[in-house]
Amino acid sequence: MTFYVENQAKIISSFFPEQADDYNQLLESFGNFVEKDIAPSARAIDRQGNFPKENMEKIFKQGFTNIPYPHALEGLGLPYPIYIACMEMVGKACASTAISLAIHGTVCDGLYQFGDPDQHEKYLKDLITGRKLAAFGLTEPTSGSDARGSMTTRAESGPAGSWKINGEKMYITNASKADYYFVFAKTPKGFAAFVVPNESPGFSWGSNITKMGLKGSTLMGLTFRNVSVPKENLVGTDGEGFEYAKMMLFGGRITIAALSVGIAQAAMEKTIAYSKEREAFGKHLSDFEITQSKIADMMTQINAARLMTYYAALLKGKKQDFSIEACEAKLYATEMALDVCNEAIQIHGGYGYTDEADVHRHWRDAKLMTIGEGTSEIMKIIIAGKALGKK
Ligand SMILES: Cc1cc2nc3c(=O)[nH]c(=O)nc-3n(C[C@H](O)[C@H](O)[C@H](O)COP(=O)(O)OP(=O)(O)OC[C@H]3O[C@@H](n4cnc5c(N)ncnc54)[C@H](O)[C@@H]3O)c2cc1C
Structure with a gap:
């Protein structure tokens, strides 16, 4: 392989x-x-x-x-x-x-x-080209799943078409490392999106928030105190910002699904290798039917999630509507990754629970995938809305 x-x-x-x-x-x-x-x-x-x-x-x-x-x-x-x-x-x-x-x-x-x-x-x-790094600023201390209803960060127009941003963002990946922050704020016309360069006066970030997994990525709050950005940094049209956020999240959900498939694949491969080495009752773990059944489930679920994910990607690449397929792929792949990693720990037995084994890292990393870029519950609300013909 x-x-x-x-x-x-x-x-x-x-x-x-x-x-x-x-x-x-x-x-x-x-x-x-x-x-x-x-x-x-x-x-x-x-x-x-x-x-x-x-x-x-x-x-x-x-x-x-x-x-x-x-x-x-x-x-x-x-x-x-x-x-x-x-x-x-x-x-x-x-x-x-x-x-x-x-x-x-x-x-x-x-x-x-x-x-x-x-x-x-x-x-x-x-x-x-990777010469610069970006961060995405939507979530706030009191605004996550309900970003549209509860965002408090504000942008007001200033001199010569410039914008002045005030507010706070929370749980921002790549904070402090990014050169450019793609930030959403409320304006009198609705929502707008801006590119905020890291050195903008009045813009700062807090300390790194420690977390259970994905420990190498940074996670911080952002503060905007009268941050002035020129009119050229408004992305698209004032008033359309939330539509942009939604479209970016739909695309982001495909990447989160792909990442989850990768995590699950890693956990499964380690589990297969371990089950062929470890013996109990005079047999390899892989000789027990119950282990085989678990591995069959893992492989089937991973392959199903991968197909859903790549299909959503195919639609996106062809510029067809991929929004529901992206939510379905994210919901299925992220929950699948958690299940697969959980079984991977179980098949590793006591060793799986220790820091010697890698499989709990995969579980800890997988958990975020069911939360970031829209939680599993929010995915279900969107999918059910489509199924039930609600807007
Ligand atoms: C490691 C990490 C990285 C992140 N990176 C970024 C980033 O780069 N940029 C960014 O903008 N954000 C980022 N986030 C934030 C992330 O997108 C939010 O945490 C996520 O959208 C959920 O929002 P919340 O935490 O405010 O949860 P809440 O919205 O408070 O939800 C709490 C719980 O209530 C449930 N819930 C909410 N509404 C409903 C409802 N209507 N019906 C049923 N259940 C509901 C949710 O599903 C969840 O289980 C990151 C978060 C983490 C932990």
Whole structure:
């Protein structure tokens, strides 16, 4: 088995039969790179809580974030599922690295869709090539799932079309490390989105919030005290900001689903290897039918989640409506990853509970996936709304 697994290759081949050899070769080589250069540091990053800067630099050098963007923006012009297959492999190797990249990718996606040519030139090129890093600022201390109803950060128009932002954001990944913050604020017309550079006067971040998993990624609150940004930093149209946030979150949900599939795949592979080594009652664990049944469930669930995730990515890449498919993929893949990691710990027995084994890191990392970019409950509300014909 290679790091790029057969099931991934089969999906990619079925989506892109004419380019199957080229894409699979590219993905296999990216998988080999991730296995050799990224996976080995994952445990230390988790233990020491170090921001995975080196990993990210190496991945940027591979052209990872450039994948779905046109050549004119220094992108590689490849289909979106290729990016998602790479995201899965980074998630499998090191979820702390993957979450930082996923959030960065969500901002790239938003700027690409809603930014103007000057913003593409000034910000997006540097972001997709990894010369600069981005953060996404939507959540606030008293506003999470109900971002539309309870956001308090405000932007008022100032002199010469500039904007003045006041308020606070909370739980922001890549805070303190990012060069650009994609920030949402309320305006008299509704919501607006802005690019706030890190050195803007009045803009600051708090201390790192420690957490149960994804320990290498940073998580902080942001404070805006009369932060002035020029009119060129308004993204798209004032009043449309919340629509942009929604579209960015739908895309982000595909990346979170991919990351979850990667985490689950890592936990399953470690479990299969362990079950072939560990003996009990004179047999390998893998010889017990109950273990086989659990492994069969893991593999089926992972492959189902992967298909849902890559399909949502295919729709997004084709510019078709992918919103419900993204929510379904996120709901299924994130809950699946938690279940798979839970069984992985169980099959590892006492060893699985110790710091010697990696499987509880995978469980701790997987847990966030059911919360960030919209909780499982919110995914169900959106999916049920569609099923029941509600708006
Ligand atoms: C590690 C980490 C990284 C993050 N990174 C970012 C980031 O980069 N940028 C950013 O903007 N945010 C980020 N977040 C915030 C994250 O997106 C929010 O935590 C998430 O959207 C949930 O919001 P909340 O925490 O306010 O929970 P709440 O909205 O307070 O929800 C609490 C619980 O109530 C449930 N609930 C809420 N409303 C309903 C309802 N109508 N019906 C049923 N149940 C409901 C929720 O599902 C949840 O279980 C991050 C969070 C974490 C922990």
